[in-house]
Amino acid sequence: MKQLFFSLSISSLLFLLPKELFAQKSFPQSGVTSPQSRTYAFTNATIYTRFDQKLDKATLLIKDGRVVAVGQQVPLPNGAIEYPLNGQIIYPSFIDLYSNYGLPTPKAVGVKPKKQPQMLSNKKGAYSWNEALKPEWNAAEYFEPADAEATTYRKLGFGALLTHQMDGISRGSSTFVLLGKERAHEMILAQQAAHHLSFRKGMSTQNYPNSLMGIIALLRQTYLDNQWYHKQAGNEETNLSLEAWDKLLQLPQIFEVRNHLEAQRAIRLGKEFEQAYILKGAGDEYKRLNAFKNNNTAFIVPLNFPEVYDLSDPFEATQIALHRLQHWELAPTNPARLAQAGIPFALSIDGLKKPDDFLKKLQQAIQVGLTEEAALKALTHTPASLIGMEQQIGSLEKGKIANFIICSKPISDKDFKVHQNWIKGRLYEINPILQRPKEGRYELKAGPENYRFDLSYKKDKANFRLFTKDSTEVKGKINIQKNDLRFHFPVAEDKKAFIRLAGAIGVDGRWTGRGTLANGEWVAWSANYMDDNEKADAVENQPTKPKPSSELAEIRFPFGAYGWTERPQAKTYVFRNATIWTNEKEGILKDTDLLIRDGKIAAIGKDLKAPGSITIDATGKHLTAGIIDEHSHIAVNRGVNEGTQASSAEVRIGDVINPEDINIYRQLAGGVTCSQLLHGSANPIGGQSALIKLRWGFTAEEMKLAGADGFIKFALGENVKQSNWGDQWKTRFPQTRMGVEQVFEDYFTRAREYGQLKKSGKPYRKDLDLEALLEVIESKRFITCHSYQQGEINMLMKVAERHGFRVNTFTHVLEGYKIADKMVAHGAGGSTFSDWWAYKYEVIDAIPHNGALMHEQGVVTAFNSDDAEMGRRLNQEAAKAVQFGNVSEEEALKFVTLYPAKLLHIDEQVGSLKIGKDADVVLWSDHPLSIYAKAEKTLIDGILFFDREADQQMQQLIQEERARLVQKSLAAKAGGATTQKVKADHHHLYHCDHNEDEAR
Secondary structure (H helix, E strand, O other): OHHHHHHHHHHHHHHHOOHHHHOOOOOOOOOOOOOOOOEEEEEEEEEEEEOOEEEEEEEEEEEOOEEEEEEOOOOOOOOOEEEEOOOOEEEEOEEEEEEOOOOOOOOOOOOOOOOOOOOOOOOOOOOOOOOOEOOOOEHHHOOOOOHHHHHHHHHOOEEEEEEOOOOOOEEEEEEEEEOOOOOHHHHEEEEEEEEEEEOOOOOOOOOOOOOHHHHHHHHHHHHHHHHHHHHHOOOOOOOHHHHHHHHHOOOOEEEEOOOHHHHHHHHHHHHHOOOOEEEEOOOOHHHHHHHOOOOOOEEEEEOOOOOEEOOOOHHHHOOOOHHHHHHHHHHHHHHHHHHHOOOOEEEEOOOOOOHHHHHHHHHHHHHOOOOHHHHHHHHOHHHHHHOOOOOOOOOOOOOOEOOEEEEOOOOOOOOOOEEEEEEOOEEEEOOOOOOOOOOEEEEEEEOOEEEEEEEEEEOOEEEEEEEOOOOOEEEEEEEEEOOEEEEEEEOOOOOOOEEEEEEEEOOOOOEEEEEEOOOOOEEEEEEEEOHHHHHHHHHHHOOOOOOOOOOOOOOOEOOOOOOEOOOOOOOOEEEEEEEEEOOOOOOEEEEEEEEEEOOEEEEEEOOOOOOOOEEEEOOOOEEEEOEEEEEEOOOEOOOOOOOOOOEOOOOEHHHOEOOOOHHHHHHHOOOEEEEEEOOOOOOOEEEEOEEEEOOOOOOHHHHEOOOOOEEEEEEOOOOOOOOOOOOOOOOOOOOOHHHHHHHHHHHHHHHHHHHHHHHHOOOOOOOHHHHHHHHHHOOOEEEEEEEOOHHHHHHHHHHHHHOOOOOOEEEEOOOHHHOHHHHHHHOOEEEEOOOOOOOOHHHOOOOOOHHHHHHHOOOOEEEOOOOOOHHHHHHHHHHHHHHHHOOOHHHHHHOOOHHHHHHOOOOOOOOOOOOOOEOOEEEEOOOOOOOOOOEEEEEEOOEEEEEHHHHHHHHHHHHHHHHHHHHHHHHHHHOOOOEEOOOOOOOOOOOOOOOOOOOO
């Protein structure tokens, strides 16, 4: 019985002891254990329990790394270690969701072949075919705390980070960690916290993808492959990457983008596959806030505001683009604008050249409108909630991890800095509170007695002189360490009797504490600087000085020069007494009116009645349909070719439209209203086209011509067989013109078999490449083929006929005059150059009469630009058909209006001036084929997108805005701001054969 009693007693004792003393850990303890369970009480503090909840004169109680209690009436348990804070501020520690803290430097997973392309991944194992996809990479397996790096974060107020490998398109999973010094397993809060993606292929040595549109296609195909793999459950192959991808879909998805355009692309991708991305932005989200509202989108926002440009050299200053100066000025307002728009966001150190600048940048954002509450929310609550960790961290509530910082000033104060950072209940001293009291006279109250004393310093040593009620002066000794005070002085009546006081200096400058009088009685005491009230009164009596106004650039659409402050709208216009080129059976009408209403051509005739319309006097001027460029490469981001494979039918130019390309505006000034944006000619089967109207200032999606047929770029000749690429380009098939034909035969045969599989009802893997080619076979998508020599043109027509479809358009087609009759019989049109020749060998037989001769034989013929500069003067290119081929003026104009509309299957909407068609019209100052003619007004859908008179006013405004920003930059430099050198913008003007790697 004794033994049993003994056992029960021990069990009861163990039950009563704190369970933390017996917390189980997998690591063995070396030596004798010394378990400690410490309770800390932070009293008399201003505590932000959440970003929106503040308690004054409150207490925070923590134990074993967790919050035990917080409030204004918290009793202190026995044994608690008290930290009296005298009004200092406690915030939850900050959280950064974008870092690579504690992870190794990324390395290429395979070895790239020397002097030849790498078609497939060289990574060993049953992983993805593409090296840029690494969903299997788990940051938790590689994470190791790095105290030097952690110190940088801690002194800025951060207590936890999300860390991941910043390399690749799918970067695998991140791990959520604390910033303490303990071992990795003790610092990891969430092993797999999020899946990270980007539009950058990183260190992959593989060629595919080499464009942004290729990256997007790869992501789309991977989402589809995951669905297929999940259903077939490894019956056909084992793919560890797809298995990992499937699991990562259950996590928050964090997508890095380089600018607001890529952010919009990521949102579209997410909608297609029902993914709500957290976007790691670039700090320019303010440029298109409306695109991000109501999209279930959150951002991780950097504070990497650009430094002021050094514009002291007037010649160098001409090289800086206006949009860069405007962004320099407006970037600090980005967080405030996001907050005002109700878009959730977290803040990040990422992107700063000097992480120590984070707090300075934060203050910049606060000074231009970011509220203290919004800033604190973006540093605590939002990052925690975005990754589902709000029950553990991000606020100071009972049971949560004791991560908090102690500060003397609020986060909104320019002198804000962190004194202590407590992580998981462990103290990290950052900036010791060294409150050196001001020199001068103080009033002291110690118990019932009042005194005055003077404080002065000599070689940093404090000197203390006290005056009693009868003005007797006595000397005492004072010791100031950090904010702790120890001083004593004799009472006047008895030089041997001393008053001893101890205490601290509060954040408000008051001295408070307890001490003993000469008789040993304990009393409370306080001391105040006597000049404070006098100075406060003086400040109150002074008139308030108005703050200098801070003029900021207006946000324009698109951002930068020539953008709109207000979105242009369709209006009712009547053009009076114009020479109208109808491109219809009515021909050219003299002194005729044209009415536009609701975006359509409403009437054409003499003396039209148009009440309430805007009247435009077109006397002596010419009115035509808008010019249509059948072959253009403007307005494309990060690559016009995905030439890494023989077929890239899966890529879409529509994914990478750049609505901010200044060439859109410039071509509007040349009368262009519609363009087909084509993939380049680096491979036999290129990518899908985008047909856009040049709606300057609209988004990429709004520029697309709704309901238009789909087109795809094919190519023949030297480019696709890599004739001039160099000796290393000898591995990608095809290498000969014969091989080009076999590529077409092979892919269309596979596409046909793919279509049969789809119709069979059997399970199949959706292949975006073959989907596009099947659309060609089924006449749902149409080919525009880059071509030169008659033999290859004839070859592709025969391939098409064997597979039951027709080639829609041969573009360039500089030997089209040789086989025009065969093109007519096949049903192919021709979109050619007016007079380009002799720029490479395969155009040796080109002649300037080509377009006229094809037209004469009945081929639907258009002239195209294939060039940003030529696109501004296609009316003059059309005139060359008159010069070289004796084509009538009326027919020549159709080469750049009605006939490209026919080739693009949009002639029922545009290409001529006919009642009911879209009001895409151009008012010319002179005969539209004249080199002296200028487009005075260009309208699309009845919206005035270019007006030459308004353009002159705009140029004046741009000059004034530029001058203002230059002067503001010079003033900032003179005020000591850090500067950066001017770098001229490199505007990439694409042509068919540009095939650089722009996927990194």
